[in-house]
Amino acid sequence: MNATAAADAQGDEAAQERTGGCLCGRIRFTTEGPATFPHTCACRDCQKLGGTPVMWWVGFATVSWTGEGGEPTWYETFPGEAKRGFCSRVAAIDSDIPEIGINVTALDDTSGPDLVPIHASFRDNAVHWLPPVPETEHNTAG
Numbered sequence: 100m101n102a103t104a105a106a107d108a109q110g111d112e113a114a115q116e117r118t119g120g121c122l123c124g125r126i127r128f129t130t131e132g133p134a135t136f137p138h139t140c141a142c143r144d145c146q147k148l149g150g151t152p153v154m155w156w157v158g159f160a161t162v163s164w165t166g167e168g169g170e171p172t173w174y175e176t177f178p179g180e181a182k183r184g185f186c187s188r189v190a191a192i193d194s195d196i197p198e199i200g201i202n203v204t205a206l207d208d209t210s211g212p213d214l215v216p217i218h219a220s221f222r223d224n225a226v227h228w229l230p231p232v233p234e235t236e237h238n239t240a241g
């Protein structure tokens with residue numbers, strides 16, 4: 100089960116632990132802390148990284164890499180399609196954001212209400228045939 104709003108208010112650290120990993124299982128991780136700034140992104144880097152029109156991100160203050168593959172490979176910029184790393188689609192680091200970004204679909208349980216996007220980045224670059232995520236300009240759920 101996921102951390103509830105009540106658990107968050109009480110600062111229940113254990114309830115905020117989540118696990119996830121890549122498709123082949125080499126990269127596994129455990130996150131700690133509350134889910135921060137869940138959002139979608141349709142920038143060109145995310146589209147190419149994910150092989151998808153939009154990616155679904157959320158930040159966590161602490162991420163421990165627990166699988167046999169260790170940390171994912173970190174690319175400063177997208178190096179080209181021929182070198183796309185299969186196991187690198189789980190996370191992102193932005194120099195101006197303290198949390199580690201986790202691709203929400205890499206989490207084992209994506210059902211948490213605190214993971215619903217509150218923002219859509221690069222909305223102007225999104226494909227025209229996919230409707231925008233509703234109410235993504237709201238900062239709080241409820």
Ligand SMILES: [Zn+2]
Nearest residue numbers: 121123124186
């Ligand atoms: Zn993998």
Ligand SMILES: [Zn+2]
Nearest residue numbers: 140141142145
């Ligand atoms: Zn992006």
